[in-house]
Structures are given as structure tokens and as C-alpha cells.
Amino acid sequence: MKRGDFFVAAAVLLAAAAVFLLTKGQAGVWAVVTANGQEVAKLSLEKEQTFVYEDQYENRICTGDGAVWIEETNCPDGTCQKSGAIHFTGESIVCLPNGLVITIEGAAKTEIDGVAR
């Protein structure tokens, strides 16, 4: 082992900590469903509901109790379903085979959206 090894490890851990602190979020209000770069749905996290997104594959998206998760999918890897439920701004669920991203938006942003509407 050389000194450089510890330098590499320290640099990576620092970078990880920095990114974590920068992207750490608060409890979210909306789940925004984006497919191939375009928003397709905005679901309230408090209401219990199910939204089915269908493209090449099918993702059954559920919300409730301040969280959003993918209940069921028929995409080949099922990574999106395995990622479980997300609660906070900055978190996301991704289904690469279907080009789907679910992100969480917080209270601050929805207030502005509320005014615009």
C-alpha cells in the first residue's frame, strides 16, 4: 500500500460527502413523473393513488404516506421496483428500459407553481 491509495480513498469519500450534502433534500410534496425528458404526471404524495405509465414496458406507480414507489413493472431488470419508496426532494426512481424518471418536488416549488396557476 502506498500513500496515494489513502489519498484516492479520501478524495472519493470527500466527493461523496460533498455531493450528498448538496443534493440532500427535505420531505417532498409532489412526485413528478418524467418520461424521456418530458413531464407526464405530477402526483401528490399525500393522496393514495396509482398511476400506470405505459411505453415499451409498464410501470405501476403508487403514492401515499408522503412517498412514491413503483409497485409493479414488467421491464427486464426491475431496478425501479427494487429501489423501493422515496420520500425526499433530490431522490429519484429511474426505470432505464422505459426511459422513466420519478423525482420529488418540495413545498417551495409548488407554491410558485400554485401562483402561476
Add this chain to the structure above:
Amino acid sequence: MKEARKVPFLAMAVAFSVVLGYVELLFPMPVAGAKLGLANLAVLLVLYLWETRDAFFVTVARVLLSSLLFGGFSAFWFSMAGAVLSFWVMVLFKKWDVCSIVGVSMAGGVCHNMGQLLVACLVVEDIRLVSFLPVFLVTGLMCGCAIGLLARFLLPYLDRKL
């Protein structure tokens, strides 16, 4: 070592890394999408035993074969991006010569995950995926460290036999 003698050993290295890549699928990972990077062990060993171009050949052949066998077309691009990025970073770190094989492997592991995340960002056109980065960095570091220690342990034995 003579070119002709090297061929079977490189073929063995490719086979070894494809098998390791399969074994890796059997390990459940705490984070969806993160990789153990076992296959990197073969690449790392070839990189230290022979030349850069031999190791690059093993990398590319491994990705092609394992995508054909276990993955699909999209899996191919993810693996390729991760593998090629991590490979060149390892070459760079090895040339730079401030790290031992463990440091080189850690850098490789981290960059493998970063490359995959980068392609994921491009595919879904959403930069917010960077929120996954910390987990990917830390798992890449830990797995890279384990692989590096393993390679350091194996290298003297292989060096003597070949």
C-alpha cells in the same frame, strides 16, 4: 512473453472475467444499479502482468461477451461506458505511480460506477440522477478496495507461474 503464447492466457483471462461478471449478478447489492466489479479483477491482473493493450482487449471482449450472454442492448452501453472509463483511469493511475494496485483498483471501481451513472443521465436526460452519486462512489470505493487487495494477493503467484 511471446505473442502466440499470450493468446491462450488472454483467452483465459476473458473467460475468467465473463464468469466473474456472472457470479457478480448473484450478489444482491444494497443499491439498485451498483456493481461489485468482480470482473475487474481479471482486467487488473492482466494490466499488471502484461501490457495496456492486452488489458484493453480483455475489457472490451468481456463487455461484448457478457452483454451478449446476460444483458441486452442497453446493458451493453452501460457496461461499455463504465468499463472503458474505469479502464483508462486505471491505466492513468498506474502510469502516475503514486498508488499501489489497491489504489488503482479503487479508482477503477469508482469510475466504473460513475461511467454507468453518466450514461444513465444521458439516457433519461435528467441530471438529477447525481443524487445517486454518493452511494455509487462509496460502493465503488469499497468494492474496488476489496478487488485491489485480492489482486495484490494473487499477483505474486501468477507472476511466478507465467
